[in-house]
Amino acid sequence: xxxxxxxxxxxxxxxxxxxxxxxxxxxxxxxxxxxxxxxxxxxxxxxxxxxxxxxxxxxxxxxxxxxxxxxxxxxxxxxxxxxxxxxxxxxxxxxxxxxxxxxxxxxxxxxxxxxxxxxxxxxxxxxxxxxxxxxxxxxxxxxxxxxxxxxxxxxxxxxxxxxxxxxxxxxxxxxxxxxxxxxxxxxxxxxxxxxxxxxxxxxxxxxxxxxxxxxxxxxxxxxxxxxxxxxxxxxxxxxxxxxxxxxxxxxxxxxxxxxxxxxxxxxxxxxxxxxxxxxxxxxxxxxxxxxxxxxxxxxxxxxxxxxxxxxxxxxxxxxxxxxxxxxxxxxxxxxxxxxxxxxxxxxxxxxxxxxxxxxxxxxxxxxxxxxxxxxxxxxxxxxxxxxxxxxxxxxxxxxxxxxxxxxxxxxxxxxxxxxxxxxxxxxxxxxxxxxxxxxxxxxxxxxxxxxxxxxxxx
Amino acid sequence: xxxxxxxxxxxxxxxxxxxxxxxxxxxxxxxxxxxxxxxxxxxxxxxxxxxxxxxxxxxxxxxxxxxxxxxxxxxxxxxxxxxxxxxxxxxxxxxxxxxxxxxxxxxxxxxxxxxxxxxxxxxxxxxxxxxxxxxxxxxxxxxxxxxxxxxxxxxxxxxxxxxxxxxxxxxxxxxxxxxxxxxxxxxxxxxxxxxxxxxxxxxxxxxxxxxxxxxxxxxxxxxxxxxxxxxxxxxxxxxxxxxxxxxxxxxxxxxxxxxxxxxxxxxxxxxxxxxxxxxxxxxxxxxxxxxxxxxxxxxxxxxxxxxxxxxxxxxxxxxxxxxxxxxxxxxxxxxxxxxxxxxxxxxxxxxxxxxxxxxxxxxxxxxxxxxxxxxxxxxxxxxxxxxxxxxxxxxxxxxxxxxxxxxxxxxxxxxxxxxxxxxxxxxxxxxxxxxxxxxxxxxxxxxxxxxxxxxxxx
Numbered sequence: 001x002x003x004x005x006x007x008x009x010x011x012x013x014x015x016x017x018x019x020x021x022x023x024x025x026x027x028x029x030x031x032x033x034x035x036x037x038x039x040x041x042x043x044x045x046x047x048x049x050x051x052x053x054x055x056x057x058x059x060x061x062x063x064x065x066x067x068x069x070x071x072x073x074x075x076x077x078x079x080x081x082x083x084x085x086x087x088x089x090x091x092x093x094x095x096x097x098x099x100x101x102x103x104x105x106x107x108x109x110x111x112x113x114x115x116x117x118x119x120x121x122x123x124x125x126x127x128x129x130x131x132x133x134x135x136x137x138x139x140x141x142x143x144x145x146x147x148x149x150x151x152x153x154x155x156x157x158x159x160x161x162x163x164x165x166x167x168x169x170x171x172x173x174x175x176x177x178x179x180x181x182x183x184x185x186x187x188x189x190x191x192x193x194x195x196x197x198x199x200x201x202x203x204x205x206x207x208x209x210x211x212x213x214x215x216x217x218x219x220x221x222x223x224x225x226x227x228x229x230x231x232x233x234x235x236x237x238x239x240x241x242x243x244x245x246x247x248x249x250x251x252x253x254x255x256x257x258x259x260x261x262x263x264x265x266x267x268x269x270x271x272x273x274x275x276x277x278x279x280x281x282x283x284x285x286x287x288x289x290x291x292x293x294x295x296x297x298x299x300x301x302x303x304x305x306x307x308x309x310x311x312x313x314x315x316x317x318x319x320x321x322x323x324x325x326x327x328x329x330x331x332x333x334x335x336x337x338x339x340x341x342x343x344x345x346x347x348x349x350x351x352x353x354x355x356x357x358x359x360x361x362x363x364x365x366x367x368x369x370x371x372x373x374x375x376x377x378x379x380x381x382x383x384x385x386x387x388x389x390x391x392x393x394x395x396x397x398x399x400x401x402x403x404x405x406x407x408x409x410x411x412x413x414x415x416x417x418x419x420x421x422x423x424x425x426x427x428x429x430x431x432x433x434x435x436x437x438x439x440x441x442x443x444x445x446x447x448x449x450x451x452x453x454x455x456x457x458x
Numbered sequence: 459x460x461x462x463x464x465x466x467x468x469x470x471x472x473x474x475x476x477x478x479x480x481x482x483x484x485x486x487x488x489x490x491x492x493x494x495x496x497x498x499x500x501x502x503x504x505x506x507x508x509x510x511x512x513x514x515x516x517x518x519x520x521x522x523x524x525x526x527x528x529x530x531x532x533x534x535x536x537x538x539x540x541x542x543x544x545x546x547x548x549x550x551x552x553x554x555x556x557x558x559x560x561x562x563x564x565x566x567x568x569x570x571x572x573x574x575x576x577x578x579x580x581x582x583x584x585x586x587x588x589x590x591x592x593x594x595x596x597x598x599x600x601x602x603x604x605x606x607x608x609x610x611x612x613x614x615x616x617x618x619x620x621x622x623x624x625x626x627x628x629x630x631x632x633x634x635x636x637x638x639x640x641x642x643x644x645x646x647x648x649x650x651x652x653x654x655x656x657x658x659x660x661x662x663x664x665x666x667x668x669x670x671x672x673x674x675x676x677x678x679x680x681x682x683x684x685x686x687x688x689x690x691x692x693x694x695x696x697x698x699x700x701x702x703x704x705x706x707x708x709x710x711x712x713x714x715x716x717x718x719x720x721x722x723x724x725x726x727x728x729x730x731x732x733x734x735x736x737x738x739x740x741x742x743x744x745x746x747x748x749x750x751x752x753x754x755x756x757x758x759x760x761x762x763x764x765x766x767x768x769x770x771x772x773x774x775x776x777x778x779x780x781x782x783x784x785x786x787x788x789x790x791x792x793x794x795x796x797x798x799x800x801x802x803x804x805x806x807x808x809x810x811x812x813x814x815x816x817x818x819x820x821x822x823x824x825x826x827x828x829x830x831x832x833x834x835x836x837x838x839x840x841x842x843x844x845x846x847x848x849x850x851x852x853x854x855x856x857x858x859x860x861x862x863x864x865x866x867x868x869x870x871x872x873x874x875x876x877x878x879x880x881x882x883x884x885x886x887x888x889x890x891x892x893x894x895x896x897x898x899x900x901x902x903x904x905x906x907x908x909x910x911x912x913x914x915x916x
Contacts, residue, residue, distance in 0.1 A: 018633040020652040021666030033685040035675060079658045085693050139628035140636050170597035171786045173631035175476040178598050180632045194478040200537045208479030213793035216805045217493060217586060227491040235543050242807055318786045327785035328629045328776045335671035347674045349700055
């Protein structure tokens, strides 16, 4: 490999290799065993992460792109073939990989849907090898974006209508994670991001002004403030805490009411913000907004507002893009149905601690007359359980069923969905557990499938 | 933008935009103010993350690639220019961006170096605008890879010589984070990864066999095991816990001593592993290894081994690639020196809680006669403090000073470095704080610089 090829930037050709090896050994094994009947896998989360009472689904657009475009290049196939593990695998399998396309069906909850533990977020039905191969990439994508969209919605709720902007790229899990986090944070209700690429590629409003280094680069703080204002008179937000926030505020008022804002980035934000607000107001700068940053999250924002902080907007970084208090979403992708002898047969694993439900499923949401969510039922795909079906067709035989929504539409959908979830189920501290039940048809199928398993393993 | 352009895969052209907007507003501001003298920024971590007593540095190779190749494409510049925030910025700045190259010097601790709080991991000296612009990408890259390499080294230590393999891609913060984590985990001492792309691009040994879905896809567990063995006779690791691990072990012994291994993925791994080991040994399968996975980390591996688990290797996923108990590294990038009137002048910020040291610095490590690390001194670049200088030149005027080490060499360096750190400073629980002091020259410079700041802000 040339050393100059930046391996952190994958091309479409190498997407196919962004996966776990066992997807490929299983693929070869299925191929060799002649096992490639239609299979259904479902992605779900067994248990919500700590401090979470719901999930806000995100990442589907990137999954769809992957399913539509994943290909094994000749070089990739040559690499695989040269691995010792594949020594006994015949040519035909590698020819199969070269021609590989995802030709299956994808059902999913649209991005911006509110979901709960046990509910399928994504359902794939395809020939077994295809359905298996796409597991890792699908999980990595939906797990992360859902994690951050969910976190963002909590931070936005804590801000009670004040703007929240994603400032997290530098602390994200690499530059690409920073970019994906900006997308997910926007879905979760952030009004913008500091990530320029997210603006360029996705049209998210971008935001940012100056760092402490700016102030330090000039001989005096006044000169630093003036130099910024000279170039950005309509959007200047002065960073106050390089030396002394209150002294800096007195310098800031010299710019008059056209000064867009000031930012506090350290110390006691509540106390400082009240003093800064008074100084600004006394000078007639009533419209100059006070921004806060500095290790914020939903808990700190809530505490600041309870202490009467005079803050108009929040830049949230590390905690948002890493979902720091719950930094992983343990989504799993499980085989639930496989055609045997021309008939779909339910599949179920039976380990002690991990109860799973077989069969191709649907999630149905029952609402009250005003549209507010009352409860969900996980049922068989075609079982009549009332309510709204949350899994909708996205790909049919590998082709898009309809146009994907814009990011703005996804953000709006998320906001509407959260508003329909009664507050007791979405409080960011001490929320109640939203009721999700299993349909009679699904319970009956599980009983039947477990009986079948007992016979199989005997 | 065409919907089919997968925005999660960045091209070299768009690397430049994978940054915070404020780097670009500051760049425009500096340009307008005519402020582009040589500046030095240092990246360091103020405080080690929770449960960490050292850092294992990683990510430098990707930073070097970025610095050598970052460019603003015409499209990128057009996008920026169209942003309302840049309305008052003249053409010359955008011409500057079009021609932008990183022409500065980079000093850094080589990947695989052991580092501590307060120590510069990376030092950039370049014209102010260049040095500022590269901040976000540099931080996002070094923060994440260092985070995971450090975590990996702890997990590897807990395994006491048993193999640890990265299984985390599906839970990483997106597919690219999974790939970068595989690299960092290898630096931290993992013997391999499940991530195929990390094998393909980086030559890391890849590993993986089968999931529960494999076992479930066949009518009986025996058929599933046999079908796998047929294709992979030299590398079969049978997954035991789809239905009943002990019953599955009795099926596994049918393959005889050539069976490479078995894997336990749920339940009481210590108790099961002892029973499984007995059954394997009784059947003469003494060389068949027992692999464990299932939400492992350094604490669980340690507890398993203390309970007498008969485990030969560990697949570690979520906790490793997200560094779950400390999921962010708060590396910062601070202006420490700026040339004024032809002379380098130290820069220092003076917020209450965040004490920083001005000036271009070096980190020196003092060792005993056997090479074991005794203490570090943070000193001025050319101050004579003895010991080994940890920051070495990597780029000079934008060009590589020497060849970068191979990943294998980095892994080896990391292992040697950790071995030289006395065990009391690297125990993964209850480690002592390694001594790091500030040199007299640096303390004197700080006193002088703070005095200067007091005059500046007055």
